[in-house]
Amino acid sequence: MTFPNDARVALNALLGERFSEKQADRDHHAGTEAHHRPAPPEAVAWPESTEEVAEIVRICRGNGVAIVAHGAGSSLEGNTSAVKGGLSVDLNRMNQILDVRPEDLDCTVQAGVNREELNTHLRDTGLFFPIDPGAHASLGGMAATRASGTNAVRYGTMRENVLCLTVVTPEGEIIRTARRARKSSAGYDLTHLFVGSEGTLGIITEVTLKLYGRPEAVRAAVCTFSDPASASRTAIEAIQVGIPLARVEYLDDGCIRAVNAYSHLEETEADTLFVEFHGSEAGVAEQVAFFEEIATGNGAAHFRWAEREEDRNRLWKARHSAYTATVNQRPGCRGWATDVCVPLSRLPECIDHAKGLMKSCGIPASIMGHVGDGNFHVVFSVDPTAPEELETVARINSAMVEQALSCDGTCTGEHGVGLGKRKYMEAEHGPALSLMRRIKSALDPENLMNPDKILPPMETPAQ
Template sequence: MPIENSTVAALSALLGERFSNKLADRNHHAGHETHHAPQPPDAVAWPLTTEEVAAIVRICTSAKVPLIAHGLGSSLEAHVAAVRGGVSIDMMRMNRLLRVSPDDLDCTVEAGITREALNTDLRDTGLFFPVDPGANATLGGMCATRASGTSAVRYGTMAENVLNLTVVTPQGEIIRTARRARKTSAGYDLTHLYLGSEGTLGIITEVTLRLHARPEAVLAAVCTFPGPAEASRTAIEAIQCGLQPGRMEYLDAGAIAAVNAFSHLSETVADTLFVEFGGSAAEVEAQVEVFRGLAEANGCSGFRWARAEEDRSRLWKARHSAYNATLAMRPGSRGWPTDVCVPIGALAECIIHAKGLLADCPVPYAIMGHVGDGNFHVVFALDPNTPEDEAIVNRINAAMVEKALSVDGTCTGEHGVGLGKMKYLRAEHGPALAVMRRIKAALDPEGLFNPGKILPDEGDDDTTH
């Protein structure tokens, strides 16, 4: 139902022109970077401080108005769609780097700063923040979805790189989840409770992050294989041998063909690993030689190194373009990216299973993934005017998730749950889903924080449609 005039008046008095219920602003916050239907909020608020976020929360919760935290809006499972209306809290104006401690290898940022802006600000320190989900997402959004990406194989995900959070609770309280110490035994681990909670338990306003030293030397490579089994086996053996690649990415032959056409490249159209090593010059050379031996033993037929920074940047830019390149294969299409993650020993089996499911798929697709940690995706290019496309992709997606769960994997390694993966939570978590419900009810008893996300309705959590 529409927001009452008294609530609109209170928010307008608090924020002035930083509050809007104009249709254009609402539509901009409806969640367009997804295959789900956009759903706009009733209004949008742009806070500048944690205290303003808390004030917005108190005004809205007292009037039973839902609240949806919004960053860059690049999430893929309709995390920011306002399924029950309410106010979208746009965090993009809270975008400052608040503190850097080179001696402690950490920093504190506001939630609206983007990954690329943070690393630009850190350039003169010799440090960087490594988690790279591909999109230039906000750090608050990356926390909310427990993001991962191309560098997770060496540096970990957001779960390993966040020291503490400042959070506004549904009661309008401001809390810090931890201190800056690298470890603690004091109380419940609230930091990791909020990481991945997708704005359903609280609104993240500040983040303290681990930083890492920029490596002395970096070497990247492209290597081609006869098929997915050989490429996956090389990735698995590299990890088992104790190698520490900074990134290790897989693109199938279809993805390479799409990237070639989109980025005007001439890579060999074959199943391909993109790999990067960093460290001292001696460490890099040693790891490169071990990796080359593994790749050649698995049938690698092409091996090309890139040492210069501009060559490496060009290589990774091509990898990051793979999503848009897939959509370009079908002009006017919209993307549907799947996302499963499995124990690394089951990776080859699951990619080959996915290939079997896709053998007769009429929808253009490409397979890519962060194979160093068992995470892979299929990106489909759906025709908005072909309703049967969605049914076909739904069936394939469900079969991929079922396979991933059968080997003790997960329905989503980094995209999050949002609306799209709710239906798989019962199969993945079993009785633990009821515990999640109790946590949600305890922290947000009115169900006003990003309602309709993560937890399916009681009768719907065992469906697979």
């Protein structure tokens, strides 16, 4: 693939040094966070405004150049791999917090702002943004992949927390998908068409988000169980009786073992729940007592509570390092991470099914999950030079997805589709996939926006 000279000249004139064809810059945007094969773009652009993004898109469209929006690069399913070459549009320099409106509990940011930057900025307002996928993700990327995280059981996912977007369409038009009102019945819901679209329908350049008041009291705890079913059953029962859990995370015994080795911790190597409660002092105390009663009834042991922020941070260190700890069990290996999400009542059997698949594979792996909303992950430490390992994990991944779909679940709760989950879209969506194709074709008829993502290739009819 050769980058068109007319596009090169126009982008150089527009961006100057913020346009690059250097190999190092291209490799940095190849989408190599996980096991997928690197696919670098032919060039990289760093816009600083929505207007520049629009002009970049118009230049690329006029020259038939594929466009891949790029944020922090923390996605795990090849979502930002440039499989058709073209231009990677890196939004990290669009990192301005444009407006915070405490009286309305919302804010507007450019797409390159990450969640930690936003919460640091909000610290003196008494507000915070709760969606926490673990990685240092950009808020534009989190919207594009419909991200979730440890607080989703209380505060929802990006789907529930995006009020409106500024988007550059495949034609280079700038649109605003909605106003800031908390509800509207005026027309099609364009905001949620673009949330989760992974850059295939346009480039998100600004995001307006809901904010929340910081809780008066926060308490966190760790407790262990003799088996995965007891841990997940505890989470489910707590939710069913109405305890407003802020976080409830599951790590299996293998994951705790990996974390202990990686972070020099001494957690009990057993199936473990990490929980957190937000509210008033009296409310949190009541929640804690009720949860402990439920957990004890399911055989929980080794309760450990934390109230001070530094103690809570130490407590959550195991959960936040779980992916890296699992991958680093073998030098030179890469992570293969997959996730599924199922109705709460089906979660224990799906985790048991996954554990059974993992036992016989001989590849280091861990299970971790946001069990409060039925979402769990399996991370493998794979040797990328060993085809037999990749084939084994691919079979396990497929079996996990098939089990999830049989439970009326989904092939991905929060990683997104990207390259890795495309082949399951037909089984999950059936005839609705055809409507998705028609939407893509209507908005991006030349298939230039993050091509070959989300939608599986059409089967060629037999001759």
